Amino acid sequence: MTDGILSRVARESSGRIVAALAMRFRDLDLAEDAFAGACEKAVTAWRLHGTPYDPPGWLYRVAERRALDALRRRKVRERSVSDPLLSGPQLFEPEASPTIIDEAGLIPDERLRLIFICCHPAVSVEARAALTLRLVCGLSTSDIAKAFLLGEVTLTQRLVRAKRKIADAGVPFEVPRPEDWPQRLDAVLSTLEVAYAKAHEDAAGAGAYAGYAIEILELTRVLAELAPQESEVLALAALVRYAEARRPARLDDYGAMVPLSEQDPAVWRPPLISEADSYFGRASAFGKIGPRLFQAALHRAWCKRKDLAEPPPWRDILQIYDLLLSQRDDPVVRLNRAVPLAEVVGISAALEELESLEEQFPSNFLPYHAVRADLLRRAGRPADAGDAYDAAIALDPAPAERMWLKRRRQSVLSDVAKQ
Amino acid sequence: VTQYMLLIYEDERIYGPDKNGPGLEEIVAKHMVFNKELGSARIGGAGLKATSSATTIRKNKRAQTVHDGPFAETREQLGGYYLIDAPDLDAAIAIAKKVPMLRDGSVEIRPLLGGL
Numbered sequence: 001m002t003d004g005i006l007s008r009v010a011r012e013s014s015g016r017i018v019a020a021l022a023m024r025f026r027d028l029d030l031a032e033d034a035f036a037g038a039c040e041k042a043v044t045a046w047r048l049h050g051t052p053y054d055p056p057g058w059l060y061r062v063a064e065r066r067a068l069d070a071l072r073r074r075k076v077r078e079r080s081v082s083d084p085l086l087s088g089p090q091l092f093e094p095e096a097s098p099t100i101i102d103e104a105g106l107i108p109d110e111r112l113r114l115i116f117i118c119c120h121p122a123v124s125v126e127a128r129a130a131l132t133l134r135l136v137c138g139l140s141t142s143d144i145a146k147a148f149l150l151g152e153v154t155l156t157q158r159l160v161r162a163k164r165k166i167a168d169a170g171v172p173f174e175v176p177r178p179e180d181w182p183q184r185l186d187a188v189l190s191t192l193e194v195a196y197a198k199a200h201e202d203a204a205g206a207g208a209y210a211g212y213a214i215e216i217l218e219l220t221r222v223l224a225e226l227a228p229q230e231s232e233v234l235a236l237a238a239l240v241r242y243a244e245a246r247r248p249a250r251l252d253d254y255g256a257m258v259p260l261s262e263q264d265p266a267v268w269r270p271p272l273i274s275e276a277d278s279y280f281g282r283a284s285a286f287g288k289i290g291p292r293l294f295q296a297a298l299h300r301a302w303c304k305r306k307d308l309a310e311p312p313p314w315r316d317i318l319q320i321y322d323l324l325l326s327q328r329d330d331p332v333v334r335l336n337r338a339v340p341l342a343e344v345v346g347i348s349a350a351l352e353e354l355e356s357l358e359e360q361f362p363s364n365f366l367p368y369h370a371v372r373a374d375l376l377r378r379a380g381r382p383a384d385a386g387d388a389y390d391a392a393i394a395l396d397p398a399p400a401e402r403m404w405l406k407r408r409r410q411s412v413l414s415d416v417a418k419q
Numbered sequence: 420v421t422q423y424m425l426l427i428y429e430d431e432r433i434y435g436p437d438k439n440g441p442g443l444e445e446i447v448a449k450h451m452v453f454n455k456e457l458g459s460a461r462i463g464g465a466g467l468k469a470t471s472s473a474t475t476i477r478k479n480k481r482a483q484t485v486h487d488g489p490f491a492e493t494r495e496q497l498g499g500y501y502l503i504d505a506p507d508l509d510a511a512i513a514i515a516k517k518v519p520m521l522r523d524g525s526v527e528i529r530p531l532l533g534g535l
Contacts, residue, residue: 122508170421170530172507180509 003043005051010039013056013107014138019114020107021063026173028117028135028163030067038063060107111136112226113175115219118162119188120171127162128187129195134159137215147198147212185227189236189292192219196240213247216240224279234283235292241276242299245269256403261312265305273303294324314343331360338371347379366395370405377408382415420504422462422531423511428495429524431469438469442521449519450499457503460514464501495524502531 014035021031038059052058118132130148133139145155176184199213220237227233249263280300283293301316321337334357342350354372361368373388389409397405434442454461470489477484505511515526
């Protein structure tokens with residue numbers, strides 16, 4: 001019973017506690033170790049004395065004292081005891097019983113600062129998302145390693161290196177200066193996008209780490225709360241909610257991917273959609289349109305559909321892509337735009353567009369082959385479509401997409417046989 | 420406050436042979452202005468003569484050998500440095516972004532050992 005409460009509290013409040021400790025002591029490792037130590041201590045203490053009145057507050061206070069003890073030991077080793085931080089009365093306080101240190105609401109929310117540290121441009125790009133998930137969301141290294149398809153040892157080394165870089169290079173434990181804010185905020189948002197993409201990708205598969213999509217929802221909520229004037233922050237919060245709202249419809253009974261236009265809106269989650277709508281409304285109120293607001297608008301257009309019998313919103317989707325294209329002419333945007341283009345203008349127009357793009361993608365770019373295969377299938381060219389499906393399947397898609405591609409390929413092969 | 424070394428890498432050929440070309444005067448003038456701007460944050464700094472003037476001592480096992488030329492042949496060469504005081508990396512980055520360069524180049528920011 002107590003252990004269940006402990007693991008829930010540890011999971012829910014770890015980001016807040018680790019962030020507060022990190023800012024207080026300006027040391028990520030110390031914060032992490034102290035929090036882990038407090039959780040360890042809670043296992044026996046809570047069993048003995050019962051669950052404290054304010055479990056997160058208990059963990060924070062115990063962790064704080066452990067950090068101070070660790071600092072003192074470190075200083076003694078270094079034979080310099082002149083640090084004023086260490087001469088405070090807390091050091092010599094006897095071990096207080098849990099009831100004495102119960103005080104609600106004393107943990108300052110420093111998560112925004114921690115997010116900015118984890119996503120600092122001086123931290124390697126590969127490490128930023130992992131470090132954020134570890135420190136701000138409290139995910140275990142083994143869960144993160146699984147989501148990133150890395151060995152746990154490799155991931156741990158990456159985290160260690162990133163934390164050492166932050167300490168050695170002198171990354172400030174502050175939110176960025178105003179002149180650095182836009183660039184730094186963009187790094188944070190990109191990091192969250194990478195982290196969410198991992199969670200989203202996986203959800204279509206086995207679903208073993210789908211759990212941490214919840215952390216991304218929480219992170220984007222916190223970020224939106226702390227930076228309510230940033231359109232792109234609100235847009236990202238909307239975007240992940242629209243995408244998560246559709247999760248129950250993303251796989252069919254066999255575990256194969258269901259394309260957006262065939263997803264049944266009846267099983268989407270209306271509460272997440274209305275949350276997303278509210279973020280989207282606020283994000284659009286600023287008058288400037290960033291890339292994440294466009295992405296959110298695409299999701300929103302789909303989420304407006306109420307019923308499978310309703311025609312898919314292809315015209316709206318195409319219009320949004322046209323707008324996006326006018327802001328950022330990029331081959332991936334053009335490729336995605338080819339899908340609604342085929343629906344609204346025609347399949348041959350979409351195929352022509354794809355031909356003009358072919359040289360801009362590396363030959364192992366899976367989405368290109370998948371889109372092309374589908375267009376060839378619908379253009380009545382099953383043999384060419386079959387080749388394109390083969391090319392896509394050879395590129396090792398995620399299990400749900402693989403199943404779907406194979407099914408489509410099977411159907412064009414039977415068309416070839418009929419011809 | 421940490422001390423940071425800013426190592427300036429540029430393609431030295433743009434300053435002419437032996438760094439005697441017209442580009443040098445231009446960049447020196449820019450560095451004078453930058454030095455003033457740095458004020459007390461500047462602990463030290465200098466431009467370096469071209470890598471053609473470099474001599475490298477290599478030590479392996481017990482032998483020390485002396486070689487003509489820089490430590491490594493690269494497209495951009497270490498051409499000068501600043502030693503600065505900065506409260507943190509963001510402040511050092513802000514300063515490094517202002518280091519004058521004639522064309523393309525890089526500034527590597529390295530905290531000094533024991534600078535904390």
